[in-house]
Amino acid sequence: MRPVEIGLDGLLCLLLLVLAWKALRAPHLYQSAIYFIALGLVMALAWVRLAAPDVALAEAAIGTGLLGVLLIDSLRVFARDSKTDPDAESEEPPPGEINVYPAGSARPSGRTLPMILVTASCGLLAILLVEAIIELPDGGGLTAAAQENLERSGVDHPVTAVLLNYRGYDTWLEVGVLLLAMLGIFCAGGRVGFAETRQSNPPGHLLSWLIRALAPLMILAAAYLLWLGKLAPGGAFQSGVILGSAGILLRLAGFQVISRLPPLAVKLGLLLGFGVFLIFGGAALLTGRAFLEYPEARAGELILLVETAAAVSIGFTIFAFFAYLNSRDQPEAQENHAREEGGNQKP
Amino acid sequence: MIAGIETHQIYAVTAGLLFCMSLGGLFLCGHFFKKIIATKILGTAVFLLFISLGKRNAMEFADPVPQAMVITGIVVAVSAGAFALALARRIWRETGQSTFEDKP
Amino acid sequence: MTPADAATIVFCLAGAVFFLAGTVGLLRFPDIFSRLHALTKADNLGLGLIVIGLVFQAESIAGAFKLLLIWGLALAAGSNTCYAIGRYALERLPEKGPKEVEK
Amino acid sequence: MCFLLPARLRAPTGLAVAAVTAAAAVALAWQVAVDGMIRHNLGGWDAPLGIGLYADGLSCVFLVLTGVVGLLVSVYARSFFSLPEEQEGATKLFWPLWLILWGALNGMFLSADLFNLYVTIEVVGLAAVALTVLSGRPPALVAGLRYLLAAIAGSMAYLMGVALIYGSVSALDLQVVAQSIEGGSSLRVAFGLMIAGLLVKTAVFPLHFWLPSAHSSAQAPVSAILSALVVKASFYLILRLWVDVFDGSVTVAAGQALGALGAAAVLWGSYQALRQRRLKLMVAHSTVGQIGYMFLLFPLITLAHQGGADAPWLIHAWTGGIYQALAHGLAKAAMFLAVGVFVLAVGSDDREATVDLVGRLPMTTFALALAGVSLIGLPPSGGFVAKWMLLKATFTSGQWWWAPVILIGSFLTAGYVFMVLRQAFAPTKTPIQLKPVPRAMEVTALLLGAAAILIGFRAEEVLFLLDVEAPFQEAVEAEEGGGL
């Protein structure tokens, strides 16, 4: 390998480590979030360097489309609810950096011992782990096996073949995990169903024009990636995330999409991917094949169908994550908090 | 000597370091938000190792099996992260508590 | 080296220069508005030049179109960011007008 | 076959699905007992590319345990969640979450693929946390977040180990991996990471920090599920990895280390349980202690392995540990359910408040007593069989140093169980007003308690099922040849 490439890889890895370190040690949550988003970007570059385009696509979509937005949205909650007045001349500390338990810097004094212990054991683990990694043999992997069976899988792109055919069971469970997380978020929020957004300032002209132009473009891109998944990097998950991001965009722009939908439609949207998998799996069992086994001749079409359902469902769920968290809080909870907080939150 | 290093080796070692760093961060960071970020980095480290091991095939694309597993893993990690954020936000709203230590 | 390659190199290098200028500006300029100014340069021109450079290497019309589309999207997002940041800075830091110098 | 991941359903449907699931588990176990090990390749792809499901004796024992406990807890939960007191929060999500959890547990017991196991333990973890925070009360929320972060860290450590294994043998199927493992430091680290991650999820001392708060702040049926089933799932996985995958590479030292953790857990958990004033916290700490017993199995089977595959104590240790898992699962579910009835009736969780209940809630008190007997390990309960076998194995293998731990743990357990019972029997001059409790809740608690005792009598059937594809065939045959 050429030295210049080693230089690039080394630099990227160094940047990864530095960003991770800063994200964990930054004095303010807001900085942490920005470092983390930057980390996602560098990770996408790393995936490109490692020739893993599918993962790069997923990372790019999820990192910017969902995770970054969720984190920043959460920051708003953490920052707003602390009693520091955001309107006060806010250079020090700036808005968005209020609150904030300065984790990592000022620590209660009694915790030095555990800190040393943790640091030491992590160091030890690092040595063991790196040694183990270096010792791993070269070569190996299942590339050849995946390629060999590609003809029988109904698609031309090996990653899609693994996701939807060879290891379709995992993907089915993965769609299930999304559904489960949605249920969990319902539990955490204490209510089932979606409220209106608490959208505050209507976007400016430029922005709203842009949103109108971008949302269809995103849906187009989602469809493109979905179709692409059959022969090249792309596929249900990436497409679903972009679809979800389009929803998030509309929501941010103040369109009340999900809270106006009838609950049944919401449930159907959440269940669609999971259900279609189940139906196919069951049908395969009934026709004497193994669970989730596709008939070889029609595998391509069936996979596309399942993928579409999965993408729609993934997009819907991801959108629902955000919509639920972004919706208006119950007023009584806030009052409660305000009352309690008078005594002890002020730093 | 330097020319003998392969891309995947660099990233694999980085993954190991990243893993340990975020594990330490998970224990040492106080604020829920940072703990959640630490779990995300933890996941990233694991995925990085998977893919860099998949790159040993020295082909045009990395091994598809780890790629597929990592995509599944990313979905699972994101779901768990969103759930954790939702919990942390609810706790903060209800009690004003943002770390495990302080008892309001 | 083909002429296309030469053009690529020239444009990409020019783009890199703008990125450098943007970074230096971001680091060295004293107040938020001039930093914003530097940033927009890097954003629009740096990426634009690199995209133009790469268009010479595109294998098809569609590929070139995609590159330009990426640039267009980045432009749209970038201009909005700068607009938002500017508005935010004006609203939030009113007594520190565009001219005022921090520190 | 049971692919039992049911959808969003309300109580009656949920109950019906629960019954079907339990029946399917029993049917599968029967089939395995008659026909031997079953393997099913999902999607029609064989290992190493595809994912396999397979059922042997070990997985069936756990499947049936989950089925029995799950069905009874479902009946209990149906009454519990129709109570007006328990309507707050998102309780109507109990059924979908619980059924998903159950399905994931089954999926985990059947899965034969390392990565698929990761996905299932993640589903189990997320569903368990969601159930914990179901009530939406702040203590439960905090406990839930702690649990969730611990669970994520644990499963990530596990996944890191999987990555290392994939890196060295390019396979994920348990059997394929087991055949191609050769040892070496990367495998040792992988093994260590996987076991450590799972230990967090099993809440073995000193990684139990999340368990007491989570298990005690959840609602009664949820606590029962968490304590009886969810921690067993990761125990099962450790066992599976230990005997099936890393069979050749485990060392005596590793076994002793796990045993030491288990011993510490027995002492610490039982001692803490003795000190708690709140009933649910007591039962939760008792879980920490009882889990410790299960881990005593590891040093015993490991040494046995070194000393030859037909060591006579091997089968005792093996069945003893698994019996402990079964007996604890049943007894602890009974205990949490019974305590749930107490709390509901008295309206308080304080140990001192639950006085004079024996005459008025006789069934529940009896259930608690039965569960306690099994936890202590008095004959003829299931707990007795487990502890007796473990004791026998410690002496025959010469590792006598575990024996005092087992005995002291039993004494401590007896201490807290009797303390509760004494209160329940204690007469008071001014009897407190009890709230009415649905009959079904009392009956299910009693049935579980009775089951914990009864498996003490039905040891042969369980052992027979366990023998299917058991890892220690030679020892089993030697034992059968020699007579019990």
Place this chain on the structure above:
Amino acid sequence: MDTFYVALAIFLVLNVAASLIRVIRGPTAADRLMTAQLFGTTGVALLLLLAEASGQPAFRNVALIFALLAILIVICFVQTTGSAAGPGNREA
């Protein structure tokens, strides 16, 4: 030609690393967001360069997604600061 792309990529990564200093120094949230914006743009450029260097046009889609979705974070930020901006803008 590949070497040229990789070298240029190194240069841009160095740029990104240098601009990190601005995130550390701040001082306002807007400064940090500005840096994030520069990160994003440089990232897109880097992705395009690396896609060219590896000869895999498929990677261009990654850049496309980045460019497409970057706007979300911006809008979210505007909302974040907006919701605290003053009584006039408070949630209705």
